[in-house]
Amino acid sequence: MSTQSLSGRRVLAIGPALAGLADGPLAGAQLEQATLARLIGVTAAEADLIIIDADAWADPALAAGIQALTISPSPPPPVLLVGSHLPTAVVRNLFRLDHSDVLEAPYTPEAVVAAIEGLLAAQTAKTAAAAPAPAVPQAAAVARCWAVIGAVGGSGATTLAIEIANQLCGRQAKEKSVCLIDLCLADGSAGPYLGASPTLRVADLAAAADKLDAAMLQAFVTPVTKQLDLLAAPRDPQAFEAAPREAILRMLEIACESYDWVILDMPRHRRSWSLEVLGGCDEMLVISELTVPALLAARSLSDEIERDLGSGQKPKIVLNRLASRMFGPAPSMAEAERALQRKAEGGVSSDWEAAAASVNLGGPIATHRPKSKIVKDVQQLVDRLAAHSVATKAA
Numbered sequence: 415m416s417t418q419s420l421s422g423r424r425v426l427a428i429g430p431a432l433a434g435l436a437d438g439p440l441a442g443a444q445l446e447q448a449t450l451a452r453l454i455g456v457t458a459a460e461a462d463l464i465i466i467d468a469d470a471w472a473d474p475a476l477a478a479g480i481q482a483l484t485i486s487p488s489p490p491p492p493v494l495l496v497g498s499h500l501p502t503a504v505v506r507n508l509f510r511l512d513h514s515d516v517l518e519a520p521y522t523p524e525a526v527v528a529a530i531e532g533l534l535a536a537q538t539a540k541t542a543a544a545a546p547a548p549a550v551p552q553a554a555a556v557a558r559c560w561a562v563i564g565a566v567g568g569s570g571a572t573t574l575a576i577e578i579a580n581q582l583c584g585r586q587a588k589e590k591s592v593c594l595i596d597l598c599l600a601d602g603s604a605g606p607y608l609g610a611s612p613t614l615r616v617a618d619l620a621a622a623a624d625k626l627d628a629a630m631l632q633a634f635v636t637p638v639t640k641q642l643d644l645l646a647a648p649r650d651p652q653a654f655e656a657a658p659r660e661a662i663l664r665m666l667e668i669a670c671e672s673y674d675w676v677i678l679d680m681p682r683h684r685r686s687w688s689l690e691v692l693g694g695c696d697e698m699l700v701i702s703e704l705t706v707p708a709l710l711a712a713r714s715l716s717d718e719i720e721r722d723l724g725s726g727q728k729p730k731i732v733l734n735r736l737a738s739r740m741f742g743p744a745p746s747m748a749e750a751e752r753a754l755q756r757k758a759e760g761g762v763s764s765d766w767e768a769a770a771a772s773v774n775l776g777g778p779i780a781t782h783r784p785k786s787k788i789v790k791d792v793q794q795l796v797d798r799l800a801a802h803s804v805a806t807k808a809a
């Protein structure tokens with residue numbers, strides 16, 4: 415006798431004797447045998463059900479294990495405690511959990527099935543009733559995705575990614591239509607520049623990657639305005655190592671199914687997923703400032719990306735912080751294009767006051783200094799790119 419509803423579900427079995435249930439009530443489930451220590455911090459994302467054999471453990475250890483479940487910051491899966499000796503204090507603690515049951519030995523396989531089905535059904539009913547419909551963006555066919563990558567550090571990639579995302583928001587009537595994703599996972603600055611607190615916990619994303627869907631993605635998103643959502647991680651020097659390639663690619667796939675526009679603030683240094691991500695974008699913008707080293711780096715970076723993608727896709731170069739030549743020997747736009755050996759897609763004026771004011775106040779330059787030349791230049795850039803993007807999609 416086995417329970418239909420356990421088929422393919424992950425069951426944590428705490429106690430060696432429970433392995434015997436694999437051929438009966440737990441047939442079809444994915445059984446993970448573990449000790450009581452596994453209960454510390456276990457979440458419903460890791461298992462669908464926990465079965466604990468009370469007879470396998472000394473009372474104090476069992477009490478500590480159940481207590482670990484009751485103080486867990488995120489709700490554990492339903493718990494079934496079985497055994498011939500069920501200490502009252504332990505049982506009382508167990509019943510503090512949202513979903514728990516006990517079965518006193520000797521019990522029949524049918525009794526185990528009934529207890530499990532009761533727990534799973536109660537949990538499903540509660541989740542369905544309690545969960546307010548998450549604010550999931552209305553599905554777009556597939557987002558248009560633009561990547562922004564700096565030729566050198568400080569060239570203005572994050573600044574322009576934010577301004578571009580904000581420009582696109584101004585063109586959408588729909589809520590939650592644009593998502594800015596900061597892929598500089600370890601120390602991205604999109605959150606701080608926007609005055610928003612990043613909520614993309616990379617370890618949680620990695621754990622949830624294979625089940626990630628549009629609703630779950632919303633748990634990682636920080637809403638910035640009605641139209642703009644941010645996916646960015648809190649500072650963490652280990653964040654790149656904690657995010658496997660599959661998790662990043664899955665997150666981007668779901669984001670592209672959820673929003674109309676996805677703007678990526680890409681890390682300059684290549685990660686295992688960089689090429690795949692860039693290859694999936696409609697546009698790749700390499701941001702350079704007007705110094706000789708930055709222009710040479712922009713040329714090399716564009717060439718490397720084009721060569722390694724091997725698909726004919728070419729990054730476009732945007733020159734940032736164009737200043738009047740009165741203030742020094744900066745290359746002109748024409749000289750810059752000679753150094754780049756190609757035309758630039760666009761230029762963005764320098765306006766330190768506007769850029770500094772907006773990051774200090776938290777938010778796009780267009781919000782705090784709407785008259786800045788940066789805003790007008792980004793608007794023209796977005797006009798050109800969007801027109802091109804629409805034309806290629808329609809082709």
Ligand SMILES: Nc1ncnc2c1ncn2[C@@H]1O[C@H](COP(=O)(O)OP(=O)(O)O)[C@@H](O)[C@H]1O
Nearest residue numbers: 564568569570571572573735763764765766769
């Ligand atoms: N067009 C601009 N005019 C003036 N300052 C700018 C401009 N673009 C960016 N900045 C400033 O340059 C600095 C580096 O920009 P940032 O976007 O963090 O670069 P990156 O992401 O490429 O490292 C920031 O202080 C930002 O405010």
Ligand SMILES: [Mg+2]
Nearest residue numbers: 571572598603
């Ligand atoms: Mg940056």
